[in-house]
Ligand code: HEM
């Protein structure tokens with residue numbers, strides 16, 4: 001951020017920040033968090049018990065605000081490395097449109113608001129899980145793991161896998177084996193999802209000094225690990241049917257999606273393409289895969305509620 005900008009904003013209370021509403025929306029990482037919130041909503045719908053529709057809506061909204069808050073805290077802390085990575089350099093804080101203090105305050109206020117609202121409108125177990133998820137992403141992953149170990153996104157992936165557990169707890173008041181299976185699906189999905197991107201963004205992470213797997217272990221090792229995780233993803237995807245809380249139809253869809261996931265990962269492993277097309281294809285398919293798995297689980301949830 002330019003010194004002039006900081007002095008003007010910080011020393012002259014009359015001066016307004018240059019930030020627009022759109023800048024603050026960008027801080028919430030809406031594109032990424034939209035799928036995160038969808039997984040939480042499916043967790044809410046699959047869980048036994050029923051929240052009044054208005055309370056269920058407020059619970060989903062609280063989780064959405066909490067996810068956005070975590071995104072804002074991530075962008076506050078990562079402004080230094082975001083500024084040197086091509087993919088993130090245009091973000092509001094590195095561009096100086098939002099000051100670090102504004103991003104921090106925005107993230108903290110939304111975090112508090114979302115946790116308190118979820119606690120009051122649903123239950124305090126869900127609120128505590130939401131608070132833990134925000135903390136895990138903003139502090140454990142962003143402030144510690146991301147800059148210190150190539151296992152950063154494997155461990156940090158727990159934060160991204162918790163939203164369906166939060167949603168399940170909002171409806172049912174408990175953490176169940178089933179909700180932990182939803183956690184496992186996303187937890188195992190995260191490494192191939194992100195390492196595919198890291199393969200074709202390794203130059204960015206090199207410049208930023210962030211120890212992502214391709215930069216530390218190299219391309220070949222990362223590709224092997226992606227393939228190994230893809231097999232675990234395919235297996236975890238059919239667990240809801242194996243454990244009896246989803247139908248054979250879901251199981252067939254999950255198996256087909258899992259075979260697709262393994263195939264895309266196999267191409268990353270076996271096709272040597274300087275343009276990294278297989279890695280880009282796997283990254284794109286990974287988003288489609290997770291959406292399709294949770295959409296199929298939502299169909300199960302709706303069918304279960306209609307049949308109930
Ligand atoms: C630690 C875990 C994760 C890491 C490190 C990670 C990393 C990333 C990165 C770097 C991007 C590119 C975003 C951009 O350039 O702005 C991305 C995109 C995306 N991620 Fe992940 N991700 C993680 C977990 C998740 C989870 C849990 C979900 C959903 C449940 C998710 C959904 C998405 C979606 C939908 C996109 C595409 C956004 C777009 O099209 O712009 N990610 N991820």
Ligand SMILES: CC(C)=CCC/C(C)=C/CC/C(C)=C/COP(=O)(O)OP(=O)(O)O
Pocket residue numbers: 032036063066067068070074078088130133134137142146159160161163
């Ligand atoms: C309810 C709640 C709190 C949900 C949070 C879910 C969660 C942790 C999602 C992970 C999203 C994500 C893109 C992580 C990457 O961060 P990064 O810093 O590696 O990505 P970047 O470089 O694009 O900023």
